[in-house]
Amino acid sequence: MxxxxxxxxxxxxxxxxxxxxxxxxxxxxxxxxxAIGLIFYGLGTLTESILSLTPSIFLLRIWYLTxxxxxxxxxxxxxxxxxxxxxxxxxILTWILAAVSVLALIxxxxxxxxxxxxxxxxxxxxxxxxIFISSGFLSYLLAPTIILNLYGTITLVGGAIYSAFLFWRxxxxxxxxxxxxxxAAGALSPAMGGTFLRAGLTDMLYLSEFVGAVLMxxxxxxxxxxxxxxxxxx
Amino acid sequence: xxTRYTDSLIMEYNxxxxxxxxxFSPSVLTEKIIPVLLVILVLTLLAVVIILALALLGIFxxxx
Numbered sequence: 001m002x003x004x005x006x007x008x009x010x011x012x013x014x015x016x017x018x019x020x021x022x023x024x025x026x027x028x029x030x031x032x033x034x035a036i037g038l039i040f041y042g043l044g045t046l047t048e049s050i051l052s053l054t055p056s057i058f059l060l061r062i063w064y065l066t067x068x069x070x071x072x073x074x075x076x077x078x079x080x081x082x083x084x085x086x087x088x089x090x091x092i093l094t095w096i097l098a099a100v101s102v103l104a105l106i107x108x109x110x111x112x113x114x115x116x117x118x119x120x121x122x123x124x125x126x127x128x129x130x131i132f133i134s135s136g137f138l139s140y141l142l143a144p145t146i147i148l149n150l151y152g153t154i155t156l157v158g159g160a161i162y163s164a165f166l167f168w169r170x171x172x173x174x175x176x177x178x179x180x181x182x183x184a185a186g187a188l189s190p191a192m193g194g195t196f197l198r199a200g201l202t203d204m205l206y207l208s209e210f211v212g213a214v215l216m217x218x219x220x221x222x223x224x225x226x227x228x229x230x231x232x233x234x
Numbered sequence: 235x236x237t238r239y240t241d242s243l244i245m246e247y248n249x250x251x252x253x254x255x256x257x258f259s260p261s262v263l264t265e266k267i268i269p270v271l272l273v274i275l276v277l278t279l280l281a282v283v284i285i286l287a288l289a290l291l292g293i294f295x296x297x298x
Contacts, residue, residue: 143290146286146289146290147290149286150283150286150287150290153279153282153283153286154279154283157275157279157282158279161272161275161276161279164272165272168268168269168272171257171258171259171260172256172257172258173256173258174258174260177268181268181271181272181275184275184279185275188275188278188279188282191282192278192282
């Protein structure tokens with residue numbers, strides 16, 4: 001089932017283009033940040049795809065930086081811009097995230113590697129610990145990785161759930177309510193991928209990334225569609 | 235607070251018409267399913283956050 005990362009890459013880049021086009025038409029920093037997050041998502045699945053064909057430490061570093069570290073945080077940052085309108089909190093957080101991202105880039109490319117060779121039959125997330133030297137730099141890398149994922153998951157998923165709840169409670173904009181539910185479910189899907197991997201379900205990891213991208217794309221399209229007719233009561 | 239927030243979301247998407255015109259009446263099935271879905275999502279989010287927090291503290295093996 002190694003073709004799944006290819007599908008994920010196609011879906012994610014198509015999603016990024018859709019979000020960026022909307023940004024060009026309507027503006028909104030949140031859309032630009034979501035597009036950046038989706039490009040990171042796509043780069044993560046793209047490098048994952050290439051790494052299943054040819055071993056490359058450089059691509060492994062790119063995969064770790066984009067797929068494991070930055071995707072969730074930048075997507076979540078977009079949601080923060082959408083929800084936090086008062087003051088310049090969102091702008092300050094964006095600058096902090098940009099600085100942390102640059103630091104992450106430096107750290108990822110400074111991590112020394114072992115002599116272990118990359119096995120193209122196994123997923124990157126299963127073997128990067130064997131290739132990056134586990135003491136020293138990697139220990140500095142793990143904490144920011146987890147913090148970035150915590151921040152991204154809470155803001156992206158929490159923001160979508162909160163939005164869906166508000167639309168539900170006020171009984172308005174049903175398309176936006178369902179769209180946010182799908183976005184929340186889609187964002188949680190890859191977050192649970194690591195658990196599948198630890199259970200030895202490698203295919204499920206790939207599938208969770210694909211399902212996540214598809215659900216979020218559908219959710220976004222639903223949420224941004226213009227609903228002309230209210231849902232009939234039954 | 236919530237009303238202002240919802241209004242800003244509506245404006246964000248440049249929706250024509252007022253909030254009132256976009257109201258919907260949920261079906262019996264939707265009335266029951268949506269709260270359950272939201273609770274499941276919140277619980278899943280909590281589980282992911284707890285696992286990540288434990289991984290940060292070194293109690294749980296890293297998942298990222």
